[in-house]
Amino acid sequence: MKNKKKWIAVAILAVILILVSMFWYYSYVTQDQVAERNAAIIKAKQSGGLVSTTRTWKSVWSQVYWVVQGKNAQNENIMVWVPFQKVEGQPNVPAADNSGVHTELLKNGVDEEKMTAIIQQQLPDAEIVSLQPSVFNGEYVWQLFYNDGSHHNYTFYRFSDGGSTGVKYTLPNY
Structure with a gap:
């Protein structure tokens, strides 16, 4: 014992x-x-x-x-x-x-909750991996990293109005 x-x-x-x-x-x-x-x-x-x-x-x-x-x-x-x-x-x-x-x-920009709603409306099938404020090409933005079902992508939305910057980076599959 x-x-x-x-x-x-x-x-x-x-x-x-x-x-x-x-x-x-x-x-x-x-x-x-x-x-x-x-x-x-x-x-x-x-x-x-x-x-x-x-x-x-x-x-x-x-x-x-x-x-x-x-x-x-x-x-x-x-x-x-x-x-x-x-x-x-x-x-x-x-x-x-x-x-x-x-x-x-x-209040002069788009908060995370509003930005998430905009993204869900524009990309309804996207799985949001991360959404964070950032700086892209000298502009204050929301940086979105998401999965569209076939690839992971980065895209950017202006902080000021939630509008897309038109830039999208698609990561290759491996």
Whole structure:
């Protein structure tokens, strides 16, 4: 009986050790991503008029942007696009000047819920894989990644009015 208790204690200790190791590994792997997100929130508060944060997205197309959704001092919903640049050996950092930071009132654009409704109307058979704010060809957009049943595709809709940019990238099947 004493031997059985010893093995149960060892098993419990092993499970705890494995869980702690998994948590440590996850924290290590995501530390750059977390640092980028936190830097974007700070920059959005300093330069974009953000007071509180509700959601963040990382957008990587021709340049890295973090988009932060939240509220401004007037308690209005806003989106702030924060450009990032690569620094060798470090996580991406916000661009040095504030000229690239762009803030839009959500009421002056199309929110995610409205954009999803527009997409479902225009592409009724599409399975939305992801929808996130981004920058495409210098324009603030919603970037849609979807499956049309035969291929995965990227397409872009203007943030300002939800209209299509007319650009679609179809990924090859393999």
